[in-house]
Amino acid sequence: MKVAVIGAGWAGLAAAVRLAEMGVEVVLFEAGRVAGGRARSLEANGFAMLDNGQHLLIDGYAAVFELLRRIDVDADAVFARTPMRWLMADGWQFQAACLPKPLNVLVGLLRGKNASLSEKWRLLCDLLALSWWQRLGSGDKSVADFLAQRRVSAKWRDEFWQPLVWGSLNTPLESASLRILANVLADGLGCDFCLAKGDLGALLVNPALRKLADLGGRFVAQTRVEQLTQINHKYLIKNEKFDNVIVAVAPYHVAGVLPEWGRADFQAAEKDWYYHAITTVYLKYSQEIQLPAMMTGLVYGTAQWLIDRNYLNGNNEIAAVISLSEQYGSLKADEWAAKIHADVLRVSPNLEKPIAFQVITEKRATTAIAINRVPFNQNYLNKKGIFLAGDYLSERYPATLEAAVQSGFQAALMCYAKNSAT
Numbered sequence: 001m002k003v004a005v006i007g008a009g010w011a012g013l014a015a016a017v018r019l020a021e022m023g024v025e026v027v028l029f030e031a032g033r034v035a036g037g038r039a040r041s042l043e044a045n046g047f048a049m050l051d052n053g054q055h056l057l058i059d060g061y062a063a064v065f066e067l068l069r070r071i072d073v074d075a076d077a078v079f080a081r082t083p084m085r086w087l088m089a090d091g092w093q094f095q096a097a098c099l100p101k102p103l104n105v106l107v108g109l110l111r112g113k114n115a116s117l118s119e120k121w122r123l124l125c126d127l128l129a130l131s132w133w134q135r136l137g138s139g140d141k142s143v144a145d146f147l148a149q150r151r152v153s154a155k156w157r158d159e160f161w162q163p164l165v166w167g168s169l170n171t172p173l174e175s176a177s178l179r180i181l182a183n184v185l186a187d188g189l190g191c192d193f194c195l196a197k198g199d200l201g202a203l204l205v206n207p208a209l210r211k212l213a214d215l216g217g218r219f220v221a222q223t224r225v226e227q228l229t230q231i232n233h234k235y236l237i238k239n240e241k242f243d244n245v246i247v248a249v250a251p252y253h254v255a256g257v258l259p260e261w262g263r264a265d266f267q268a269a270e271k272d273w274y275y276h277a278i279t280t281v282y283l284k285y286s287q288e289i290q291l292p293a294m295m296t297g298l299v300y301g302t303a304q305w306l307i308d309r310n311y312l313n314g315n316n317e318i319a320a321v322i323s324l325s326e327q328y329g330s331l332k333a334d335e336w337a338a339k340i341h342a343d344v345l346r347v348s349p350n351l352e353k354p355i356a357f358q359v360i361t362e363k364r365a366t367t368a369i370a371i372n373r374v375p376f377n378q379n380y381l382n383k384k385g386i387f388l389a390g391d392y393l394s395e396r397y398p399a400t401l402e403a404a405v406q407s408g409f410q411a412a413l414m415c416y417a418k419n420s421a422t
């Protein structure tokens with residue numbers, strides 16, 4: 001069996017490695033110069049390699065950690081790990097206690113700072129109500145509706161729910177799916193935070209490509225696959241014939257790759273999806289930075305989270321994450337840098353101006369995780385030997401690295417099973 005995997009983001013990498021492990025001949029095509037997709041690494045003036053966005057993982061990302069094991073990467077060596085810590089410099093703060101889940105969260109919340117005991121109790125009740133609502137499987141509604149029904153105060157909306165939803169779903173409260181948020185909390189609350197000590201390319205993407213090569217697979221960069229055509233039940237790509245194809249490109253590129261007969265259905269589904277931006281601002285300082293934690297949140301800042309990269313690579317760098325960054329219009333890079341430096345000064349007032357900055361805006365960073373979002377049904381494509389992979393396919397999770405890797409594994413297994421059965 002010979003399979004083409006189109007797109008070397010994390011979904012495509014996971015699919016290619018998994019297929020190659022099962023003895024399948026795999027060719028991984030990538031339009032860009034490097035693999036990694038939206039989580040690729042890039043060179044930037046004045047910095048060591050940077051990622052396209054500062055990525056946060058949790059140790060509950062089971063598929064990602066499985067991929068790391070499969071590509072011989074020691075997760076303990078590549079990640080800086082801390083117990084879940086919610087540290088808003090200008091608001092509510094808590095840290096999961098060193099206890100088994102969910103006790104770690106319960107005790108951590110009760111010990112939290114900048115809130116009265118009755119406020120903490122209210123928050124616990126709201127979290128429990130959400131958990132019950134999820135167990136009852138009662139359809140879906142927006143997070144904003146849930147907060148209104150629970151009469152959650154503006155303080156708790158701003159200091160907890162909004163940063164949580166923006167950070168995990170990159171979707172406004174008014175349209176964000178409560179069902180997906182409940183899944184995120186059920187699986188993720190109390191997990192450790194993991195941040196890569198170096199760039200994701202060197203730590204994770206390159207080892208995946210090495211593993212693929214060791215297993216006999218091929219990686220072909222700078223090769224954009226055009227609309228698929230079939231000859232004698234084989235797909236023809238760049239003069240090579242393939243039995244099956246895994247399409248692991250972002251949702252807005254899928255229709256351009258699918259054959260004519262598969263295009264219309266996908267386009268019909270995709271017209272209801274929309275995207276939100278994430279901007280990452282990297283600042284480099286000449287002085288030593290000392291933020292209160294590896295990740296410090298701001299309730300009333302431009303950035304929602306400031307990551308002190310000193311904890312990661314020993315450099316005096318900050319990565320600021322701005323979810324839903326389209327709300328700021330089109331700022332120039334130096335305007336972003338000035339705004340984020342002002343944020344940093346609120347936490348670390350003695351810092352001089354940064355000596356270098358890099359601003360990266362990904363306009364279609366993730367699909368909106370909207371209420372009642374219907375995942376695409378790919379049965380018809382599967383029958384014809386095409387399998388989709390990508391972060392937008394998960395019914396359970398928002399568009400994340402975990403969703404991408406899960407979908408890649410699943411596509412590989414479905415593709416393999418189809419061929420074993422025929």
Ligand SMILES: Cc1cc2nc3c(=O)[nH]c(=O)nc-3n(C[C@H](O)[C@H](O)[C@H](O)COP(=O)(O)OP(=O)(O)OC[C@H]3O[C@@H](n4cnc5c(N)ncnc54)[C@H](O)[C@@H]3O)c2cc1C
Pocket residue numbers: 006007008009010011012029030031032035036037038039052053054055056057223224225226248249250253257278279280362364365366389390391392399400401402404
């Ligand atoms: C700024 C930012 C911050 C983020 N932060 C987090 C985070 O903290 N935690 C988290 O879990 N997730 C985060 N995400 C989401 C995460 O990066 C994505 O969910 C994940 O990278 C998507 O992987 P993918 O393989 O599904 O798609 P992609 O990464 O989009 O990969 C698709 C690949 O296909 C290639 N391609 C497209 N068309 C073709 C073609 N015709 N032929 C060949 N190749 C093609 C593209 O070049 C690309 O490399 C963030 C995303 C962004 C943008």
